[in-house]
Amino acid sequence: MSTPLTLGTAGHIDHGKTALVRALTGRQTDRLPEEKRRGISIELGYAALELPNGRRLSVVDVPGHERFVRTMVAGATGIDLYLLCVAADDGVMPQTREHCAVLRHLGVPEGVVAVTKSDLFDPEAAAEEIAELMPAAEVVAVSARENSGVPELLAALERSAERLPGRVADEGEPRLHVDRSFTLRGIGTVVTGTLWSGSVCGGDRVVILPRGLDARVRSVQVHDEPVDRAMAGQRVALALTGVDWREVGRGDLVCGGESGIEPTYRIDVSVEFEPGTRPRRGERLHVHHGTREAPARLAALGDGLAQLRLEAPLMPVRGDRLVLRRLAPPDTIGGAVVLDERPRRHGPAPEVVERLRALERGESPPDDSPHGPGVSGGRVNATSAPGASSGEQQLDTAALELAAMLRADGERPRADGDLATEAGLEPSQAAKRLSALVRAGLAVRVARNLHFDPVALETLTARIVVMCERDGQATIGGVRDGLGTTRRYAQALLEYLDTERVTRRQGDSHVLRRR
Ligand SMILES: Nc1nc2c(ncn2[C@@H]2O[C@H](COP(=O)(O)OP(=O)(O)O)[C@@H](O)[C@H]2O)c(=O)[nH]1
Ligand SMILES: [Mg+2]
16 A cells, blocks of 8 residues: 555645645635635645545645634645645746745655736746745646546646655554644544644544544544544544543644653744844744744854744644744745754854754754753643743743633633633632733734633634635624624624724724734
8 A cells, every 4th residue: 555645735726726625626615604605714724535546635725814823734734645736827926936845844845837818918928937945846837617637637746756765654653734623523623734743543542632532543534434544644623522622722632641742932944044034032932833823032052053942832742843934024034954952052162063963963962961841741730840030930820721712712711810710729829820922922912801812813713804805894783794703702703803903994894904
């Protein structure tokens, strides 16, 4: 059996990614009402693709909107090959470039470029721009409307898949970065994601990080079909017992009980920046790993090495790839490879560089010192660990519990007071932890006494923006009905978008500001 592979789409908004996935797989991956009506992808979409030679690929369809690059990164993480779509009439656009940078820094070397909409426009000019941007890639002109170019595209994907080195079967402990969790009647908690390494089968004990929850795998599915064992490279759905579906979500890591992976707030890396985009000294960046992200500051160590000091935990392993994004103006500015996932806090020094270079070569340095503080047994449990300086505050279990509640509440989070009661905290203690979560990017304060999970808020924002684009404006009543929510949430969201300068109030309605 050939090794399982996952294919991810990439490319600017409206460049025909979702239409092409549909032409290839028969599956409509846009599911939200706004996605269907406006034809804009907001969430990740999934489908299975069987190539003519019988090889099966998992397909992840990503959004192209500039606001959703973090969703794109979460979808592109763990993919083996890309399908970059460039519209013949538009050519290379900003998110074409940014998605290419993300793919490069994630280390996805293989894939095919489709010049889409070639029924509308001669694909030649777009093909020339692509040759400059991705000189090594095969380029195929297609039209999803006329279903032309599809056999050629499939053949190019087959060739691309064959060039991949292929994974070693059963490489180590299982690691699955969760992109969704939900509950199914009669089955219970289900999480999905791409299995990065190892294999999983029913009965396995797993740990869910960063909170360190124990669970057991009840059953495993790949593309809606039950399997005995899922292998690295497959998109997998795991039914879990021992955890509620609301306790797990996008950004979490499901790993083997013996993996030894622990959440960390510091990572030593080798970095590479896009031309002309070095971060300013002390600039706050976003570090993306797996389906999770954390704000961080980068301390240069010299010689292309750096220490990332994180404000929220990540769960990387040596050799993993990270994507570095700038917040304002938002853009992907580089990538990094993990050399030490739990270093001490240190600055530039010859012995630091020497040690990291040794790790990079795969050697374990003689003085392999004990790891940094603050985490043990896979659980984050120190508020402020000894050795961590101010500005490197770590989140305690109560904070992570509040974050998990917000994530579970999704589009309708309970008020701050109810969060405190549920967690058994005094309001002032809860407020402190909510502020820490906001600083760490794990919660967003939307109104007095109301916080949202950032992923849920991003989707809601997107849906409201799409409504505004469609109707020219949005009202409280319109948002309430459109989102199927209550007046209270609709009002809080619109006022929040005004203060964030996404929209502007005009009488009783809110209109989009020009970006
Ligand atoms: N004429 C033509 N229109 C297309 C083609 N592919 C997509 N479209 C249209 O372009 C718009 C955007 O397509 P979509 O697949 O949603 O783009 P995405 O944002 O990249 O996923 C939709 O209105 C599609 O119907 C094509 O091959 N030819
Ligand atoms: Mg789309």
